[in-house]
Structure formats: structure tokens, C-alpha cells
Amino acid sequence: xxxxxxxxxxxxxxxxxxxxxxxxxxxxxxxxxxxxxxxxxxxxxxxxxxxxxxxxxxxxxxxxxxxxxxxxxxxxxxxxxxxxxxxxxxxxxxxxxxxxxxxxxxxxxxxxxxxxxxxxxxxxxxxxxxxxxxxxxxxxxxxxxxxxxxxxxxxxxxxxxxxxxxxxxxxxxxxxxxxxxxxxxxxxxxxxxxxxxxxxxxxxxxxxxxxxxxxxxxxxxxxxxxxxxxxxxxxxxxxxxxxxxxxxxxxxxxxxxxxxxxxxxxxxxxxxxxxxxxxxxxxxxxxxxxxxxxxxxxxxxxxxxxxxxxxxxxxxx
Amino acid sequence: xxxxxxxxxxxxxxxxxxxxxxxxxxxxxxxxxxxxxxxxxxxxxxxxxxxxxxxxxxxxxxxxxxxxxxxxxxxxxxxxxxxxxxxxxxxxxxxxxxxxxxxxxxxxxxxxxxxxxxxxxxxxxxxxxxxxxxxxxxxxxxxxxxxxxxxxxxxxxxxxxxxxxxxxxxxxxxxxxxxxxxxxxxxxxxxxxxxxxxxxxxxxxxxxxxxxxxxxxxxxxxxxxxxxxxxxxxxxxxxxxxxxxxxxxxxxxxxxxxxxxxxxxxxxxxxxxxxxxxxxxxxxxxxxxxxxxxxxxxxxxxxxxxxxxxxxxxxxxxxxxxxxxxxxxxxxxxxxxxxx
Ligand SMILES: Nc1ncnc2c1ncn2[C@@H]1O[C@H](COP(=O)(O)OP(=O)(O)OP(=O)(O)O)[C@@H](O)[C@H]1O
Ligand code: SF4
Ligand SMILES: [Mg+2]
Numbered sequence: 001x002x003x004x005x006x007x008x009x010x011x012x013x014x015x016x017x018x019x020x021x022x023x024x025x026x027x028x029x030x031x032x033x034x035x036x037x038x039x040x041x042x043x044x045x046x047x048x049x050x051x052x053x054x055x056x057x058x059x060x061x062x063x064x065x066x067x068x069x070x071x072x073x074x075x076x077x078x079x080x081x082x083x084x085x086x087x088x089x090x091x092x093x094x095x096x097x098x099x100x101x102x103x104x105x106x107x108x109x110x111x112x113x114x115x116x117x118x119x120x121x122x123x124x125x126x127x128x129x130x131x132x133x134x135x136x137x138x139x140x141x142x143x144x145x146x147x148x149x150x151x152x153x154x155x156x157x158x159x160x161x162x163x164x165x166x167x168x169x170x171x172x173x174x175x176x177x178x179x180x181x182x183x184x185x186x187x188x189x190x191x192x193x194x195x196x197x198x199x200x201x202x203x204x205x206x207x208x209x210x211x212x213x214x215x216x217x218x219x220x221x222x223x224x225x226x227x228x229x230x231x232x233x234x235x236x237x238x239x240x241x242x243x244x245x246x247x248x249x250x251x252x253x254x255x256x257x258x259x260x261x262x263x264x265x266x267x268x269x270x271x272x273x274x275x276x277x278x279x280x281x282x283x284x285x286x287x288x289x290x291x292x293x294x295x296x297x298x299x300x301x302x303x304x305x306x307x308x309x310x311x312x313x314x315x316x317x
Numbered sequence: 318x319x320x321x322x323x324x325x326x327x328x329x330x331x332x333x334x335x336x337x338x339x340x341x342x343x344x345x346x347x348x349x350x351x352x353x354x355x356x357x358x359x360x361x362x363x364x365x366x367x368x369x370x371x372x373x374x375x376x377x378x379x380x381x382x383x384x385x386x387x388x389x390x391x392x393x394x395x396x397x398x399x400x401x402x403x404x405x406x407x408x409x410x411x412x413x414x415x416x417x418x419x420x421x422x423x424x425x426x427x428x429x430x431x432x433x434x435x436x437x438x439x440x441x442x443x444x445x446x447x448x449x450x451x452x453x454x455x456x457x458x459x460x461x462x463x464x465x466x467x468x469x470x471x472x473x474x475x476x477x478x479x480x481x482x483x484x485x486x487x488x489x490x491x492x493x494x495x496x497x498x499x500x501x502x503x504x505x506x507x508x509x510x511x512x513x514x515x516x517x518x519x520x521x522x523x524x525x526x527x528x529x530x531x532x533x534x535x536x537x538x539x540x541x542x543x544x545x546x547x548x549x550x551x552x553x554x555x556x557x558x559x560x561x562x563x564x565x566x567x568x569x570x571x572x573x574x575x576x577x578x579x580x581x582x583x584x585x586x587x588x589x590x591x592x593x594x595x596x597x598x599x600x601x602x603x604x605x606x607x608x609x610x611x612x613x614x615x616x617x618x619x620x621x622x623x624x625x626x627x628x629x630x631x632x633x634x635x636x637x638x639x640x641x642x643x644x645x646x647x648x649x650x651x652x653x654x655x656x657x
Pocket of ligand 2: 564565566602603604605606608609610611612615619631632633634635
């Protein structure tokens with residue numbers, strides 16, 4: 001089975017390559033077609049049209065679309081994503097530096113979300129329709145309705161301004177210590193994690209409710225097992241599949257959420273890089289970012305399916 | 318008495334209103350006794366079976382009455398205290414065997430779990446040996462491979478056999494078997510019936526067997542209880558009830574002739590008309606609408622009248638039917654003879 005999963009993963013990764021290329025091409029085309037470019041931004045507000053044109057040709061932005069795209073592709077296959085038009089870095093360097101806070105934030109938020117959503121969802125499913133379940137449902141609706149940045153601002157006001165527990169904004173890099181780094185992310189991770197949890201808990205709650213009322217749980221009860229054994233070894237094990245899918249799918253919203261939360265908390269991650277690159281029309285950066293995000297999506301999807309197959313004996317490769 | 322059910326009523330909550338699925342039912346089961354419960358679909362057989370070990374919770378239905386097991390009123394116990402009865406004392410073969418097996422765990426895993434959590438001293442290798450023995454006992458060929466199978470990889474009949482192995486694995490005092498042989502072919506069915514008989518003979522297990530198959534009732538049961546619309550309508554020794562049913566419903570039910578070849582056993586007859594709507598059951602005799610003998614008095618509810626010392630029928634006019642004379646019921650001793 002192990003080698004099966006391996007072969008399956010390889011096949012899925014190969015199948016993902018065209019998807020990545022298509023997405024990258026489309027974004028390339030879109031940035032090309034929208035008015036305004038980096039030359040305008042770099043030349044400044046007072047520049048004459050001639051000066052702008054000069055900057056543009058020095059950056060190679062006046063060359064035909066296909067030529068620009070192919071140059072970029074060739075670079076990609078030799079591991080070179082090009083240079084930023086605005087920042088004093090290559091695209092690769094910029095991405096690498098900015099990836100750490102985002103990955104840390106995303107993982108931290110997702111850990112909070114899963115740790116919160118799975119137990120809450122299982123218990124809500126067990127007491128479906130009861131008071132606890134209704135409370136969880138309110139949380140799920142609120143968590144989806146209230147955007148993370150609102151929660152984030154609320155947290156800043158409460159924990160930083162009023163209680164002075166955490167620094168309001170900024171990020172401590174990993175090389176300066178894991179704890180400090182996590183500490184700097186507590187509030188943004190909670191803000192983001194709550195929204196993620198709200199999404200996951202809805203799925204968990206409804207599938208667990210089904211499992212709790214199924215015949216095989218009645219049969220397990222009839223064998224005299226403890227409550228704990230029934231919940232952990234029978235209910236959760238049988239009903240965790242949709243939750244795993246939900247966790248996988250929720251990474252998509254996580255990336256969106258991270259962008260906003262990074263702005264609120266002033267975290268120098270990929271989200272902030274994305275907004276500034278859009279502002280300055282830094283096309284190479286945008287390309288690199290979208291490449292990274294698309295690849296991350298594809299890999300997460302594959303990972304979700306593999307984990308899914310591991311917990312569900314009916315799925316085979 | 319091992320088990321005494323007194324005035325059990327079960328009202329399910331449903332969108333169409335309260336379903337009066339079981340009405341004031343009383344039944345007792347002696348040590349080592351086998352009782353067959355027969356009746357049409359929807360008559361409340363499974364509901365009674367599920368209610369005895371407390372598997373119908375207050376969120377699904379309102380239950381009244383009392384259930385006594387080995388002198389203890391188990392219907393008063395909280396579910397935590399019921400645990401020690403479940404599995405070891407009272408065990409159950411569920412009607413839908415496949416649905417009663419955990420789909421994401423192998424059947425062997427589920428059987429070993431049952432053996433080992435209920436007997437902490439059982440070593441892994443002894444548990445495995447016992448599991449293999451149980452699989453052989455219920456007629457599972459190639460038991461070593463089958464231990465590693467998931468329910469979806471097994472046929473319906475195979476799931477049923479696994480279910481039976483699980484139910485008898487802890488040598489229960491009372492086994493509630495809800496249609497245990499419905500998906501099995503004749504040879505395996507005979508084997509299972511013999512297994513159940515042996516359980517009673519060797520360790521004194523009492524059995525409540527719920528079945529549509531009169532041959533199963535005849536081969537196994539000491540007594541038969543016939544259910545109609547949530548009530549017991551006839552109760553007595555299997556020999557007598559099957560041979561000379563007294564209540565018109567039972568007579569109609571047993572009217573079917575053995576099928577040619579008898580492959581699937583003798584099934585209960587289809588009776589013209591519909592059983593009453595259990596959200597608003599009739600005040601009088603519940604069978605009146607379909608009864609050829611109904612009279613004015615049947616507008617009031619008949620009790621379960623005693624006819625002889627051991628026989629009871631819920632009818633104002635219990636009588637022998639001429640039909641029985643035409644359908645010869647032989648009384649074989651062995652299940653094998655009953656089915657062939
Ligand atoms: N969970 C439930 N909620 C509502 N009504 C129910 C529920 N379970 C059973 N019923 C109803 O109670 C009545 C008795 O059902 P039960 O399953 O006990 O019948 P049965 O005699 O076992 O039938 P069968 O031979 O088809 O298994 C039926 O009318 C059924 O629709
Ligand atoms: S009481 Fe009346 S209606 Fe009911 S079974 Fe007997 S004869 Fe028929
Ligand atoms: Mg039933």
C-alpha cells in the first residue's frame with residue numbers, strides 16, 4: 001500500500017504541472033492586459049511620457065507578450081524567477097524571505113482551527129440539537145460571517161491595548177527563537193484560526209451527527225464499550241474523512257485570509273508582498289507568487305487525497 | 318425468570334406525530350428458553366428487541382414500563398450502569414448486519430476488540446485463536462483471510478455471520494437475535510440454528526429470536542409470541558401456536574404453504590389490507606379492519622386472554638381454524654429436518 005501511495009502521488013504531481021502552467025500563463029496575460037505598468041510607478045508622478053518609455057524599455061517591458069512569457073518560462077526551468085522590478089532582490093530571494101512568516105502564520109492558524117473545530121464538532125454531533133450544539137452552531141455562523149480582520153482588530157484592542165499581553169503588530173523571525181516567533185503570531189493566528197475553525201466545525205458536526213446515530217455505533221454500544229472508546233475508536237475514526245477534506249479545502253480560504261491578516265498585523269509575509277507587488281505592478285514578483293500559491297494548492301490537494309485514502313479503506317488507488 | 322418485560326410502551330417522535338410502535342407489552346423469558354417473535358413488518362419486533370438493553374434513548378422515543386433482568390430493574394439504570402450488562406449478559410444480533418459493522422475497521426479488528434476489552438486478561442494470541450474459532454463456528458471459510466476484511470468486501474450473508482460471531486463471542490445469558498438468518502442460504506442457516514441451539518444447551522443462553530421465517534421459529538423456539546401493530550396478539554408453546562393458531566391474525570399469517578423446494582424457507586403470508594396507522598391506532602381490536610370474524614364487540618379493545626394455562630390470544634373469539642387441517646405441520650426435532 002505504501003508504494004501505491006507513492007506512485008499515486010507522483011502521478012498526481014505530474015498531472016498537476018499543466019494546471020500550474022495554465023494558471024501562471026493566465027495571470028501573465030492578465031497583468032499584461034491591465035493598464036498601467038511598473039515603468040509608470042518607477043518613473044514617478046512627475047515623469048514625462050518619454051522618461052516613462054525609457055524606463056519601460058530598460059526593463060524589457062516593451063517587448064512582445066509571448067517573448068516576455070517565454071523568457072520567464074526558460075528562466076523558471078533553470079530555477080531563476082527573474083528580478084523584482086522594484087525591490088533590490090531577485091524574485092526567489094524575496095519569496096524566500098517572505099514565505100517564512102506566512103507559512104508560520106498559516107500552520108499556527110490551522111493548528112488552532114483543527115484543535116478547536118474537531119473536538120467541538122464531535123461533541124456537537126454527539127449532542128446534536130442540544131444546547132451545546134446550538135452554541136457551536138452560533139460560533140460557526142459567526143465565525144464565517146465576521147471577517148478575520150475584524151476579529152484581529154478586536155484582539156489588538158483587547159489583548160494589546162487594554163491588557164498589554166502581546167505586541168500589537170510585527171513579526172519575530174524564527175532565527176530569533178521559536179517561542180518569540182509564535183508569540184508574535186498569537187493574535188493573527190487566532191484571528192485567522194477562528195474563521196478556519198468555523199468552516200471546519202460545520203462539516204465535522206454534521207458528519208459526526210450521522211455517525212453517532214448509525215447502526216454500527218449502536219452495535220458498539222451494545223458490546224459494552226466505554227463512551228471514550230466508542231467516540232475515539234468508532235465514531236471519530238469512521239467520520240473523520242469529510243473533516244480531512246474540509247481541512248484541505250480550508251487552506252484555500254486560509255491563503256486569502258492570511259493576506260488580509262498580514263496587513264492588519266503588519267506581518268512581512270507573502271500577503272504583504274502580494275499587495276505591494278500589485279500596487280507597483282511588479283510583474284515578476286506577482287508571477288512568482290502565483291506560481292508558489294498554485295503549487296501549494298496542488299500539493300495540498302494531493303496531500304488531502306492521500307490522507308483521505310489512508311483513513312478510508314474504500315478508497316483505493 | 319431471566320427477563321421480565323412489563324407494560325412496555327414505546328412512542329417514537331416523528332414528523333407525522335407520535336408513533337405508538339409498542340403498546341403495553343409484557344413478556345418473560347426463562348433461563349435457557351428460546352422465544353420466537355413473529356409478525357409483519359412494522360409490528361414493533363425490533364423496537365422491543367432494542368428497548369430491552371436500553372438502546373432506544375429518550376431523544377428518539379418516550380418509553381414506559383419496566384424491564385427486569387436477573388432480578389434487577391435495568392430500565393431504571395443510567396446508560397453507564399447498563400454497560401456491564403451489554404455484550405456479556407445481553408447481546409444482540411442486529412437486523413441489518415452490514416450497517417451494524419464499523420465500515421472503516423476490519424471485521425477481525427472489531428471481533429478482537431470485543432474479546433479483549435471485555436476480558437483484559439486475554440492475551441493477543443489467545444484472542445486471535447478464539448476469533449478464528451468463532452469464525453469457523455459461524456461457517457466462515459478461510460477465516461484467517463476474512464479476519465482482515467472490511468465489511469464492504471464481504472457479502473451480506475458473510476456480514477451476517479460476522480455479526481453472529483460478535484454477538485455470541487462473550488457467551489451472553491440472553492441473546493436477542495433480530496432476523497439472524499435472513500441473508501443466509503439453507504446450509505449455513507441450518508448451521509447457525511444448530512449453533513444457537515448449542516449455545517442454549519451448553520451455556521444456557523436464553524434467546525429471543527425475531528423472524529419472518531416460520532421454519533426458524535419451528536426449529537428453534539420453545540414459545541412463540543405473535544405481534545401485530547405493537548401488541549402481542551398470541552403467545553404460547555411453539556408447537557401449539559404454529560399448529561393450531563387461535564387468533565384470526567395468526568391464522569391468516571400462518572396460512573402460507575411451503576414453497577416448492579422450500580429454498581428460502583416458509584415465509585409469512587401476505588394478508589389483504591394494511592395494518593393500522595400507528596400514529597392514531599384504533600380504540601378497539603387493532604386487527605378489526607382486516608378480520609373476517611369482526612363483530613360489534615371488537616370496537617372495544619380485547620385483552621390478551623388466557624385460553625389454556627400456557628396459551629394466550631388477544632381476541633374475543635379465539636377458535637381453531639380449519640385451515641390448519643390442510644397445511645400439515647410436521648414437528649421435526651432437528652433444524653436440518655425442518656428446512657429440507
Ligand atoms: N427511529 C424511529 N423513529 C420513528 N419511527 C420508528 C423508528 N423506528 C421504528 N419506527 C416505527 O415503529 C414501528 C415499529 O418498527 P419496528 O422496526 O420495531 O418494526 P419491525 O417489526 O421490526 O419491522 P421489520 O419486520 O420491518 O423489521 C414502525 O411503524 C416504524 O416505522
Ligand atoms: S377481537 Fe374481533 S376483530 Fe379482533 S381478531 Fe378477534 S374477532 Fe377479529
Ligand atoms: Mg425489525
